[in-house]
Amino acid sequence: MAVFDEELGNLKGKILNLGSMVEVAVRDSVCSLVERNSDLAKEVIEKDHLINALEVGIDEECVRLIALRQPMARDLRFITTAMKITTDLERMGDLAVNISERAVEINEEPHLKPYVNIPKMAEIVQGMLRDALDAFVQECSILPYTVIKRDDEVDDLTVRNFNELLTLMIQNPKIVPVAVKRTYVAKYLERIADHATNIAEMVIYMCKGKIIRHISPVEEP
Amino acid sequence: MVENKNIFEIKDFNIYYGHFMAVKSVTLNIEAHKITAIIGPSGCGKSTLLRSLNRMNDLIINSWVEGQALFHGVDIYHKDTDVIELRRRVGMVFQKPNPFPSSVYENVTYGPRIRGIKKKSQLDETVEKALVRADLWKEVKDKLNESGMSLSGGQMQRLCIARSLAQEPEVLLFDEPTSALDPISTTNIENLLQELQKTVTIVIVTHNMQQAARVSDFTAFMYLGEMIEFGETDTLFVNPQNKLTEEYITGRFG
Numbered sequence: 001m002a003v004f005d006e007e008l009g010n011l012k013g014k015i016l017n018l019g020s021m022v023e024v025a026v027r028d029s030v031c032s033l034v035e036r037n038s039d040l041a042k043e044v045i046e047k048d049h050l051i052n053a054l055e056v057g058i059d060e061e062c063v064r065l066i067a068l069r070q071p072m073a074r075d076l077r078f079i080t081t082a083m084k085i086t087t088d089l090e091r092m093g094d095l096a097v098n099i100s101e102r103a104v105e106i107n108e109e110p111h112l113k114p115y116v117n118i119p120k121m122a123e124i125v126q127g128m129l130r131d132a133l134d135a136f137v138q139e140c141s142i143l144p145y146t147v148i149k150r151d152d153e154v155d156d157l158t159v160r161n162f163n164e165l166l167t168l169m170i171q172n173p174k175i176v177p178v179a180v181k182r183t184y185v186a187k188y189l190e191r192i193a194d195h196a197t198n199i200a201e202m203v204i205y206m207c208k209g210k211i212i213r214h215i216s217p218v219e220e221p
Numbered sequence: 222m223v224e225n226k227n228i229f230e231i232k233d234f235n236i237y238y239g240h241f242m243a244v245k246s247v248t249l250n251i252e253a254h255k256i257t258a259i260i261g262p263s264g265c266g267k268s269t270l271l272r273s274l275n276r277m278n279d280l281i282i283n284s285w286v287e288g289q290a291l292f293h294g295v296d297i298y299h300k301d302t303d304v305i306e307l308r309r310r311v312g313m314v315f316q317k318p319n320p321f322p323s324s325v326y327e328n329v330t331y332g333p334r335i336r337g338i339k340k341k342s343q344l345d346e347t348v349e350k351a352l353v354r355a356d357l358w359k360e361v362k363d364k365l366n367e368s369g370m371s372l373s374g375g376q377m378q379r380l381c382i383a384r385s386l387a388q389e390p391e392v393l394l395f396d397e398p399t400s401a402l403d404p405i406s407t408t409n410i411e412n413l414l415q416e417l418q419k420t421v422t423i424v425i426v427t428h429n430m431q432q433a434a435r436v437s438d439f440t441a442f443m444y445l446g447e448m449i450e451f452g453e454t455d456t457l458f459v460n461p462q463n464k465l466t467e468e469y470i471t472g473r474f475g
Binding site: 004005068071072073074075076077209210 | 415430431434458459460461466467470471475
């Protein structure tokens with residue numbers, strides 16, 4: 001069924017396209033904060049509708065393929081995975097918008113202290129997203145486990161970031177409005193990592209037909 | 222004593238046509254009151270295997286079997302098997318609706334009459350019961366004396382099912398029962414299968430994988446006479462274990 005294979009290839013291409021748009025949005029949103037570049041933040045906010053439109057398009061394509069091709073086995077798992085990870089990617093885009101909104105607000109205020117935890121978190125989160133998408137493309141069931149593992153590092157950094165800012169806030173209550181916003185940004189990044197973890201878990205399902213969600217700790221292959 | 226839930230137990234079973242081995246070392250249990258579908262490409266031996274369950278293959282010259290095929294623990298191919306009784310208990314419905322060229326009533330009463338039932342009231346009751354079970358009663362109750370051949374394709378197929386049911390079988394074998402029917406008649410038959418499952422065990426051979434997925438509890442995939450994979454239908458269609466099964470059900474065969 002060559003036409004169907006082509007359609008599946010196109011679907012995969014669209015998801016990759018969505019994935020790279022989200023990667024850019026996450027990268028730029030953090031950049032706009034760390035480099036205090038509010039123009040870049042506004043660009044991320046403005047471009048979000050493109051991500052939303054692509055998400056809707058992918059959903060429609062998945063429904064069309066299910067209706068017309070009645071996929072089975074691996075194909076069925078591929079399409080259901082595509083539908084689910086598209087939702088995760090779109091939510092990541094929304095969170096990048098949230099980071100950008102906070103960046104615009106924070107950039108208006110005097111600089112509090114150099115960013116340490118947030119760039120670290122951003123680096124890990126972007127790696128997780130990249131690897132989750134690579135695993136999806138390569139239909140690899142090993143790589144997702146490394147994504148899932150890194151989620152804990154992000155969680156730890158979220159807590160550390162909060163504690164550090166909390167100390168500063170206690171010392172100087174005047175900074176509370178800005179500091180709270182910085183804790184929000186860390187929380188958004190932590191949520192993005194959760195979505196990357198969801199994608200990784202779905203890729204394992206797609207490859208192996210095994211649902212590993214809500215099983216803790218995740219056993220490796 | 223725990224009742225054996227397997228109505229058929231087939232083990233290392235071979236079927237030959239002359240020197241040609243059509244079914245190779247098949248092992249398969251058919252569970253009572255479940256629908257078991259057999260799928261596979263043309264010539265894979267699925268119909269041959271189905272027909273062996275009530276010894277329809279006996280009618281094919283040169284066909285012979287090896288290995289074990291038990292019905293309720295008794296060898297189907299034992300020399301003392303009463304084949305007529307076996308076929309009463311294990312009925313069959315074919316691809317093309319094949320009512321007898323006689324009235325609806327006579328089609329349904331043919332079997333019971335041969336068994337010696339003569340009383341009109343008893344025959345009437347059998348006809349109504351069988352037609353109700355085949356979900357045909359409402360459509361034909363006013364034309365019982367009309368020819369069975371005058372019905373639509375879907376109705377004829379349900380008449381054939383009613384004719385089998387009048388024999389009060391324990392098992393019904395279906396060989397591509399809807400491949401000559403339109404989608405609505407197909408849906409009717411599929412719904413009927415799931416209703417009949419409460420009272421009879423069903424084995425269905427189908428080319429239509431979606432049909433197997435829709436109606437069956439268990440699915441067997443055969444290829445070149447071998448049983449490649451057998452399992453719960455949910456598992457087989459979502460996460461097949463064998464690469465050949467995967468290729469076949471995703472349409473990437475060969």
